Amino acid sequence: MFAITSRRGWWYLLSLALLLPGVIALLTGGLKPGIDFTGGSLVQLRFDQDITQQAVQAVAVDAGYPGATVQLTEDRGALVRTPPLDVEAKNALVASIFERIGPGQELGFSIIGPVVGAELTRAAAIGVAVASALILLYVMWAFRRMERPVVLGLAAIGALLHDALFLLGVFALLGHALGVQVDALFVTAILTVIGFSVNDTIVVFDRIRENRQRHLRLADAQRPTFEQTVNFSANQSLTRSLNTSLTALLVLLALIVLGGPTIRLFVVALAAGFLIGTYSSIFAASSALVSWDRRDLPRFWERFRSKLTLAR
Amino acid sequence: MRRRQWATLAFIAVIFGFALYVSLPGTPGLPIQVAGRDLSDLRFRQGLDLQGGLHVRFQASPPPDQQLQDGDMDAVKRIIENRVNALGVAEPLIQIEGDNRLIVELPGVDDPEEAIRVFRQTGQLLVINTGFEFIDEGTLLPADPSQTVLRGRDLRDARVGFDSLGAPMIEFDLQPDAANRFQTYTASHLNEVLTITVDDVVISSARIEAAIRDSGVIRGSFTADEARNVAIQLRYGALPVPLEVVETLSVRPTLGQESLQASLRAGIVGALLVLVFMVAFYRVPGLVAALALMVYASVVFAVFKLIPVTLTLSGLAGFILSVGVAVDANILIFERTREELRAGRAIRGAVESGFNRAWPSIRDSNISTLIICAVLFGFGSGGVRGFAVTLAIGVAVSMFSAITVSRNLLRLAITLPVLTRPRLFGAGAPAGSET
Numbered sequence: 001m002f003a004i005t006s007r008r009g010w011w012y013l014l015s016l017a018l019l020l021p022g023v024i025a026l027l028t029g030g031l032k033p034g035i036d037f038t039g040g041s042l043v044q045l046r047f048d049q050d051i052t053q054q055a056v057q058a059v060a061v062d063a064g065y066p067g068a069t070v071q072l073t074e075d076r077g078a079l080v081r082t083p084p085l086d087v088e089a090k091n092a093l094v095a096s097i098f099e100r101i102g103p104g105q106e107l108g109f110s111i112i113g114p115v116v117g118a119e120l121t122r123a124a125a126i127g128v129a130v131a132s133a134l135i136l137l138y139v140m141w142a143f144r145r146m147e148r149p150v151v152l153g154l155a156a157i158g159a160l161l162h163d164a165l166f167l168l169g170v171f172a173l174l175g176h177a178l179g180v181q182v183d184a185l186f187v188t189a190i191l192t193v194i195g196f197s198v199n200d201t202i203v204v205f206d207r208i209r210e211n212r213q214r215h216l217r218l219a220d221a222q223r224p225t226f227e228q229t230v231n232f233s234a235n236q237s238l239t240r241s242l243n244t245s246l247t248a249l250l251v252l253l254a255l256i257v258l259g260g261p262t263i264r265l266f267v268v269a270l271a272a273g274f275l276i277g278t279y280s281s282i283f284a285a286s287s288a289l290v291s292w293d294r295r296d297l298p299r300f301w302e303r304f305r306s307k308l309t310l311a312r
Numbered sequence: 313m314r315r316r317q318w319a320t321l322a323f324i325a326v327i328f329g330f331a332l333y334v335s336l337p338g339t340p341g342l343p344i345q346v347a348g349r350d351l352s353d354l355r356f357r358q359g360l361d362l363q364g365g366l367h368v369r370f371q372a373s374p375p376p377d378q379q380l381q382d383g384d385m386d387a388v389k390r391i392i393e394n395r396v397n398a399l400g401v402a403e404p405l406i407q408i409e410g411d412n413r414l415i416v417e418l419p420g421v422d423d424p425e426e427a428i429r430v431f432r433q434t435g436q437l438l439v440i441n442t443g444f445e446f447i448d449e450g451t452l453l454p455a456d457p458s459q460t461v462l463r464g465r466d467l468r469d470a471r472v473g474f475d476s477l478g479a480p481m482i483e484f485d486l487q488p489d490a491a492n493r494f495q496t497y498t499a500s501h502l503n504e505v506l507t508i509t510v511d512d513v514v515i516s517s518a519r520i521e522a523a524i525r526d527s528g529v530i531r532g533s534f535t536a537d538e539a540r541n542v543a544i545q546l547r548y549g550a551l552p553v554p555l556e557v558v559e560t561l562s563v564r565p566t567l568g569q570e571s572l573q574a575s576l577r578a579g580i581v582g583a584l585l586v587l588v589f590m591v592a593f594y595r596v597p598g599l600v601a602a603l604a605l606m607v608y609a610s611v612v613f614a615v616f617k618l619i620p621v622t623l624t625l626s627g628l629a630g631f632i633l634s635v636g637v638a639v640d641a642n643i644l645i646f647e648r649t650r651e652e653l654r655a656g657r658a659i660r661g662a663v664e665s666g667f668n669r670a671w672p673s674i675r676d677s678n679i680s681t682l683i684i685c686a687v688l689f690g691f692g693s694g695g696v697r698g699f700a701v702t703l704a705i706g707v708a709v710s711m712f713s714a715i716t717v718s719r720n721l722l723r724l725a726i727t728l729p730v731l732t733r734p735r736l737f738g739a740g741a742p743a744g745s746e747t
Contacts, residue, residue: 044567087428087560107567108364109424113558116369120693127691134683142676188626188688188696192633192703195684199637199677203644206673240640240647243593247586247643248636254582255632260574262361263625270633 008287022169030172034181039114047104193273200281207233335613359624364565437464465552466490480539491526499523601642608713627698634706641714
């Protein structure tokens with residue numbers, strides 16, 4: 001059996017180390033909202049011969065769209081992003097690109113007005129808030145016979161926000177490094193990861209509930225402490241959590257390699273979220289329960305304050 | 313094996329057979345109709361991102377002096393339906409979204425420009441007072457709210473008629489409330505000129521010769537065909553409010569098919585990897601799980617076809633994720649079974665208590681996933697909803713497959729003595745220590 005909960009200080013540090021770079025990237029504007037949020041046009045092209053990003057971008061800039069960005073995709077493809085255009089302006093742009101660069105075909109386009117984009121942002125924020133509230137209520141109800149169901153619920157929400165923040169951070173880093181933009185599918189990914197995170201946390205809590213009920217029936221002398229019960233339960237859940245993540249990752253890996261470029265970033269987001277979700281439910285959420293039980297935070301604060309007083 | 317268990321197995325076999333029949337490609341379907349839908353045509357419904365097509369979202373944008381009224385959006389929907397039918401697209405989807413939006417989806421359209429051009433003929437009819445001035449046909453005359461007398465929605469009907477000299481003209485009827493207004497107006501503006509525009513283009517100017525009540529005529533120098541076109545435009549095309557395009561998405565069918573092929577290939581490879589892992593790690597139960605997952609997949613596909621669910625790229629992602637959930641249910645059960653075996657229980661008891669003890673975890677965790685699905689469906693649009701629907705169906709079916717199918721197949725498997733060695737349950741390690 002691994003000592004999981006007694007090393008909780010280390011897990012908190014690890015979480016901090018995992019989250020901090022992403023948070024810094026977020027604060028420095030790394031998360032780049034795509035046209036789904038801001039409104040804009042996206043045209044997907046495929047050329048008959050090899051092309052360069054600079055050449056296509058130059059044509060778009062010459063056509064009067066200085067803010068246009070061009071991203072190359074596999075199979076001689078290119079994604080051209082501009083502010084919202086109407087269909088005629090889009091056609092004119094595509095025509096001049098094919099004329100100057102070489103023949104090809106238009107595979108599809110999206111034109112999204114700024115109103116619709118703003119709505120998506122709002123719907124995503126409300127969605128995360130409502131989902132968190134419902135999950136909190138559900139966890140409190142499902143574990144109502146445990147001591148402190150509210151703490152369980154808050155720990156589940158904490159793990160959920162931990163995972164969502166990590167995912168936002170990863171994409172903020174990707175935004176800084178590769179100019180990756182997030183789209184409507186990314187919102188789906190965040191909500192899915194939230195679902196998975198809670199799902200995983202609940203499985204661990206279920207184990208704690210079951211063991212706790214059994215342990216509470218034991219005589220006082222033999223009864224394990226709350227921390228021992230949690231640590232034991234986290235260990236029991238370990239194989240299951242690892243195997244479940246492994247199978248999910250196998251499927252996601254297949255999607256990343258074979259699933260085509262349209263959903264690749266979505267799948268990468270899911271994979272990152274599943275990894276962090278597995279970690280957070282076993283290590284972070286369980287540790288948080290023990291921290292509450294052992295009054296870590298008040299004790300930490302006391303020590304901190306007494307040191308402060310000594311320093312004076 | 314008791315008789316009840318044989319009955320359950322028979323029930324599973326029937327469900328599996330039926331689901332397989334429905335879900336296999338090229339199935340002859342069921343010779344019945346349910347709620348007006350012919351179930352002999354059971355093909356997967358593919359979303360626009362897979363089969364290609366055009367998606368346009370309109371928003372009613374009434375001018376400052378006009379407010380959106382009850383029934384306006386229904387009228388807009390009917391009119392757009394008429395125009396779409398003129399395009400001859402198979403299975404178009406036209407639906408009102410919220411208070412002031414209209415979504416039009418045209419599957420398989422390979423020429424989005426042509427379709428958009430047809431929508432663009434917004435057919436906004438205005439009758440404008442131009443003082444004493446006649447204005448030539450074809451002149452662009454932007455709307456001036458202060459001078460607008462009638463709008464498209466005031467019209468009840470329009471048709472072609474002929475005057476006593478045989479010249480074609482357009483006869484129109486007004487809605488009752490508009491008729492009263494129009495009578496008062498024309499009575500007080502005799503000899504002034506009314507100019508009729510459609511989409512800001514003048515089609516006719518005429519002097520008010522007498523007070524007009526609920527019907528009138530538009531004369532102009534047009535042929536009978538032109539008169540009929542204008543009448544049709546007035547009747548079907550006179551949108552009560554202008555529409556603004558707020559979103560256009562177009563996917564060429566070639567791209568859609570490539571995405572579909574790629575996702576399917578990835579799904580199959582992913583599923584095979586999972587099955588190999590399950591059998592390698594859990595042995596006999598893993599094999600049972602593999603069988604149960606086949607039942608699972610065919611039941612899910614059958615449900616997709618029967619409801620029917622329109623499959624999109626994110627819908628496929630939702631399904632693939634639900635496979636993960638289904639596998640997880642099996643893993644939870646088998647881990648519990650292994651623990652029981654290591655604690656020294658006999659195989660039959662270990663299997664039963666493995667299922668019983670894993671059930672609360674499966675139930676609680678799946679309910680939380682379903683809650684997320686409901687939130688996604690409530691706040692999402694388009695692709696997000698497709699994802700939520702397929703994931704929810706998958707999760708619901710996975711509970712059936714894990715608890716009913718896996719369990720009974722495993723009970724059947726352990727009636728064979730050769731399959732009951734703990735080593736074949738991946739539980740080779742000696743009993744661990746219990747706290």
